[in-house]
Amino acid sequence: MPFTVTQQLGRLPTFPELQALARLHDVHLIGNEQAGGFCHPDPKQPKVKGNYAFEPNGDFHGKFAGHVVGKLAGSFVFTTGKAEITITEKPFLLREAVLKSTLSAALKDFCAKFPA
DSSP states (O other), X not given: OOEEEEXXXXXXXXXXXXXXXXXXXXOEEEEOSSEEEEEESOSSSOSEEEEEEEOTXXXXXXXXXXXXXXXXXXXXXEETEEEEEEEEEOOTTSOHHHHHHHHHHHHHHHHHTSOO
16 A cells, blocks of 8 residues: 655755765766656666656656565655655565655655755
8 A cells, every 4th residue: 555755845956966965875867957767776777766857846756666675666756845755565574664664764864955
């Protein structure tokens, strides 16, 4: 069953800020400030891969899929004031409470990098 994790986001990150953050985490961005894809770490057999698109107002969204103890898939939306990650498919053996807690902490850390 899908679930969503939400955090407050002070301001939307710029594309150069996302590029710098991606480099810190060995994520490869393939694209530009309008749209593209990403993968971590190997483009041929990535742990996580996905796509993203920026709206003219700076909002951005995308979808991702990967293998973390099984298949993990979902989407993300970052708008002024809010960041959301929706999980649509999770590994059978990974408890939802653990995944929610881990995602909430990671999203909170991400949002803290972009205060108002």
